[in-house]
Amino acid sequence: MADVQSLLDKGSNNGGCQFIGIWGMGGLGKTTFAKALFNKLRFTYEGSCFLTNVREKSKKHGLDALRKELVWSLLGDKESHIGNAIYPYTMSRLGRKKVFVVLDDVNDHEQIENLVGRHEFGSGSKILITTRDRQVFAGIKVVDIYVLEALNPNESFDLLSIKAFKNDYDDMKIRKLANELTQYADGNPLALKVLGSFLNGKNQEAWKSQLDKLQKLPCREVNDILRLSFEGLDEEEKNIVLHVACFFNYYYDAEDVKKLLDACGYSTEIGLTRLEDKALLDIDGGKICMHSLIKQMGKQIVREESLKYPTWCNIFWIFKKSSEILKKNMGSIEGMIMNLSEVEETRVIIKAFRSMPNLKFLRVYGNLNVQLRNKLNASGMMFLSRNLMLLDWVGCPLKTLPTTFKVENLVEINMRYSKLTKLWDGEQNLVNLSKINLSGSEDLIELPNFSKAIHLAEVDLICCRKLQNVHPSILSLHSLHCLLLIDCKALTSLTSNTHLKSLGKLSLAGCSGLSEFSVTSEKQLFLWVCDATINGELCSSSGHLSKINLVRLQRCEGVTSLHKLVDMRTLGSLDADYCNKLASNLCSKFDEMRALHFLRLTNCSELYEVPDNISLLASLRQLDLSGSNIETLPLSIKHLSSLRSLTLNGCKRLLSLPQLPPSISLLHVNDCLSLETLHLPLMTEDREGDEFSPEKFSLINCMKLDGQSIKAVEASVLLAINNNKAIYFWAKWNIREKELQSGSCIGLHSLS
CATH class of the missing domain: 3.40.50.300 (P-loop containing nucleotide triphosphate hydrolases)
Incomplete structure (x- = not known):
């Protein structure tokens, strides 16, 4: 207010x-x-x-x-x-x-x-x-x-509790159900008030029953209010709302939605603008977001229209007893939603595919019973419309799709958690395909040839644990900008002779079988490799160095160097955990790494010293050497004028710290059991203003720190106090230091 x-x-x-x-x-x-x-x-x-x-x-x-x-x-x-x-x-x-x-x-x-x-x-x-x-x-x-924005989760729960419990919710089981109801309302006060008042005084079974009902039917009082906005739209705007509600998940790329709906003949650009003005959806950072209650309203409208006007509605929702309706001419339908748990015979599925030759959007969800699942095979898919643009079938029970399935108009394939072992045999004309998501398809062994998928941008194969290789055609596509292979444990090699133009994100975390890697890109790339068994240098097979902005190598103990794969001059962030060989060899390349702003070499027990040339890392802002065996830092570290954060936790052999740069604002030196001396003063005194005062000191369990060093810390704290600056200070030493007190010192902690 x-x-x-x-x-x-x-x-x-x-x-x-x-x-x-x-x-x-x-x-x-x-x-x-x-x-x-x-x-x-x-x-x-x-x-x-x-x-x-x-x-x-x-x-x-x-x-x-x-x-x-x-x-x-x-x-x-x-x-x-x-x-x-x-x-x-x-x-x-x-x-x-x-x-x-x-x-x-x-x-x-x-x-x-x-x-x-x-x-x-x-x-x-x-x-x-x-x-x-x-x-x-x-x-x-x-x-x-x-x-006016929706309520946040805490505000939502408070409003619901006022209406449902009068703030008295001793029953923790009902409180858990109340949290679920709060999530359903998604910050909408009307929904919280209506449902809270309705459930006031009701027992746990009533709460469960209401939550189950809401999964099938929206709350009528809330739905009626939301529907007023929908009824004020023209027919095309209504169709766009229904398509977004039924087929496009939260934070779907707006340009992809425009491409798909423009192909249906809609004026999508002006339509989305109008719907945003009507507060029926939001476009944030190029992504479309629709409130969950509005999505539910849209789906309910589609279900109602499928019952009342099955032959001329734009989107048809398959329900129990749809078999007779599917005998009619359904040629005008462009979208279909099928809940397999409501399908009583497999011929309903085949009928649905055959009766909708103009189908462009298909969403299938739910589980068939075991008997029907065994009867369903790829032959039923051969009747799918060749106009299909979106195939969304989570948990598909098929082992493969038929070669006769025409996919030239497909823009997106979403078949997460499927039983597929392969998509299809042979090569398909995938000229319009831009996204494919097969994540969680644990039986997937291979991928087909994607050489004709010249617009393919995103490939998600997370947790495809039996996938043995990525077809070389994928790594030759200049349109590719995201490839996710997390936990593909059977994958042994990922190499390409093509220097890709658009690849910006490549994730290989958890690929424990990976022993060979060579992929490069012109674009600033985010590379994440974890648990790989790669031994030796990472090299380029394309003849080009990759302009990688961020590299995360975790537990890749066999990797010795990056400079034959990565353009070290453009590297901005390097996170190498348990990479002993890499850490030891990296120091000789500091002179090339002028753009590096983040360096983490943690748990590298074979790292014994940091060379003087670390001062060449002029852009470095964060340095973390926790778990290493260094005994001190070079004196040249004071010249790192951009360094803000220094972390040395668990450096058991660390004996002393030299003078640090005045830019330091966060210093963590915990569990350094051998640490005896700190430079006096801890930082140079040429700092001016708040920019240079340390915000956080942490020296916990540094039990051997001498009295002179303690005074050095006190001097830094007092300097901050005298300059009316905030400082957060944690320490635990083997002697009891005097407690610093000052009204101008905010957040000072001294633990003895």
Whole structure:
């Protein structure tokens, strides 16, 4: 409320009258919010009026009736109109009066224009407008818009508990169910209030039953409110909402959605913009996000239309008893959703595929019973539409897809957790394919030839634990920008002679069988290799060095060097854990690593010293050598002017620390059992301002630290105190140091 009140306090504009908008999806509490403000502030104005339900009342009674109600409320004069017009004298009176007007639930700019846009109000007047449609503000010259957001999880649970428990929730089992209900509501106050009030005083079984019901049917009171926004759309906008709700998951790439829906003949760009204005979806960072309650509303609409109008609806939802309907001509249907748990015979699936020659979107979910699963085979898929663009079948029980399945129009394949051993035999014309996700398909052994998939950008093969190789064609695609092979334990080799142009993310974490690797890219690459059995140098087989920005090598103990694969001049971050051989050889390359800003060489027990040339790492901001066997750091470290964070936890042989650069703001030297001396003073004294004061010191279990070093730490802390700077300090030493106290020292901890 404070944010909107600050907007109200900004002052008047637009001819002495300020317009403020509250915008958001249905059920967020815009009306409640506006009422609270109105009741709090109305007495500071010479006239006030709260016009509720403008959308509904203008449709039922007309705008003239609403305008009369407004003027009468502001002036207390029922005789101020001549027919539909207002007396000039009345207009003059309004122009001299400071008023506060709330127009609640506006859905058309004409409503604003007719009710308040043609009048002059006195200086300091405020017009507060609540709406689900941001476009209603387009004709107002100056308007401040407050976007009302959903509640966060803590706020949501608090609201639900007020309604359901009156804040008394001793039963922990019901509290767990309440958390599930909070997640379902997704921060929507109306849903929380309605469901909380309904379940007030109910037992655990009732809570479970309601949650089960909500998985099948949306809450009617909430759904009716949300549906008002949907009903105000044109037919094409409605279809876009339903497609997004049914086929595109949370944070789906907006450009991909446009590509798919444009192919259906929709004007997707303007459609998505309109839906965003209507608060039916949000586009954030190029990703489409639709609130879970709106998605559920969309799916419920599709189910209803599939029952009522099966032959002309755009998206058809297969349900129990769909067999007879599928005998009809279903040629107009472009999307189908099938819950296999509701399918009673396999011929229903085949009928569905055969009866929809124009099908473009297919989503299959749920589990067939064992008897039907054994009867279902790849031959049923041969009837799938050759126009299919999206194949989304999580848990597909088939071992392979038929070669006769025409896939030239496929844009995305999502068959996570399938039983596939291979996709199909031979080579397919995959000219439109951009994404493939087979993650969790633990029986997958091989991939087909993807050489014709010239637009393939993302390949997700996470947890395909029997996958033995990645077809060479994939690593020759210049369109590829993300390849995920996490936990592909049977994978032994990943090499390519092609210097890829677009690959930006390659993850091989958990590929414990990987013994050969050589992939390079022109793009700044994120590379993650974990538990691999690679021995020796990582080398390029393309003849080019890879411009890798971030390398994470964990427990790759056989890797000795990177410089024949990686352009060390562009390397920005290197995280090498348990990479002894690499750590020992890396130091000789410091002169080439001028762009490096993050270096972690942890648990490298064979690292005994850090060379003087570490001072060449001019961009280094974070250094972590925890678990190494170094005895000290070189004196040249004080020249690392960008270094902010230094971590040396568990360096058992560390004896001393030299003078550190003034830029250090975080120092962790815990469990360094041999540490005896620190440089006095700990940092150079040429630092100025807050930028150089240490924010966190941590020297826990440094039991051998001598008295002089303790004084060095105290001096640094006192310097910060004298400069009125905050410092967080943890220490545990074998002598009891004096406790530092100062009112200007915030967050000082001394543990003895």
